[in-house]
Amino acid sequence: MDELEVVTKARAFVAEVKPTDIPVPIEAYLNHIGAALRVEDDLEDDEAGFSFQNKGKWYVGVNAGDRQERQRFTVCHELAHIVLGLPSEHKANPWWSYAKRPMAEILCDVFAAELLLPLRLFRPLAEKAPITFDSIDDLATRFVASRTATGSRFATVLKVPCAFVLSEQGKVRYAARSTSLREAGAWIVPRRDLPAGSVSERSRAGGSCLPVEEVDAENWFNAWDRGGTLIEEARHHDPWDQTLTLLSFEDEQVPPPAWGPPQKSEEDELLPELDGVLHFKSKKRRP
Ligand SMILES: [Zn+2]
Known part of the structure; x- marks a missing residue:
């Protein structure tokens, strides 16, 4: 299953x-x-x-x-x-x-x-809310659900880029990602350490830091070549040594790929496959 x-x-x-x-x-x-x-x-x-x-x-x-x-x-x-x-x-x-x-x-x-947190009731409210822990806490109160369950659901049901990460003992245990992040291949590796210097890591260490900061997307996403700046917000719960992280792109857009296959022109479409056989001006493919 x-x-x-x-x-x-x-x-x-x-x-x-x-x-x-x-x-x-x-x-x-x-x-x-x-x-x-x-x-x-x-x-x-x-x-x-x-x-x-x-x-x-x-x-x-x-x-x-x-x-x-x-x-x-x-x-x-x-x-x-x-x-x-x-x-x-x-x-x-x-x-x-x-x-x-x-x-x-x-x-x-x-x-x-x-x-x-049924999709039909939860998603319309999540879509209207800003991507912040305050929104998650507000929805958690309304649905009488935990911050963890609500945060995870929040990221999962959204289209705009957003991830909710649960870490324990400084290691990522679970990451919920919105549709656009899943489609863009923004992958947060399970069991990885919290990124060095991140809000999440410093919150866990008990250091003083702002609850929300900007961070390079590549610090969180594996093999990420699209660049971009994430807004990172964190909450640490010391008795369980659990850190919750909320990530979003500042302009609610996933940056486009840094490189990709070149766009095919109409002419390219008409070229035959490279099969070692020369085809002179023929647009027909060999069977
Ligand atoms: Zn059980």
Whole structure:
């Protein structure tokens, strides 16, 4: 199962439930598969939730000690395990950690984000908002979702160049990119170090720096030859040693390629392929 298949299944699930309110009513998703919610007050701090089936009925448990946005995400994540049929691997890592996160867990997070921040409700608001952490925080509040889930979704649904990067212990763990960055091949290598001297790196080091700065695009994107200046904004969360980075191009345009195949003229189109056989003034190709 890959991310595309998960996204397709999540969107089909959302389309069946047809949520129209913001924040999305989580109960509607639970009811759709006849699952019951149990808010548990005896779970460990790092245990977000679980799901199990008893006599044909599904139960989803969430940690009563977690904040509301976390509980909502957990419910959607558990629904992913149920709908996708993927077994839980929650013991290896605390729920917030992205280092060594198993693929099944990542896929369930992708499914959860689709439910919590449905494309039809979320994208129109994201498109109207400036590309800043303030916008992400505002949307997170409205949708009762975490900054991480909202930021990742924000970058994914936009067309204009924008990336949202999550790093842990100074290494990139996850990068969500907007359509135009994906099309331009703006690739942020997983497990790379935070760029030296970047706002993100200095925020993590605890140094004093402006929360927003300009940075050369090549500092973030792998083998990038288009140049351009990125606006970089960062937030560091010390207890988890997690750094969130928001990147955008200052004029909301991806610079054109520095070089590329020359434009074909009409005359070129008429030239035969180089096959070692001379064709005198013939426009016909050999069979
Ligand atoms: Zn899980």
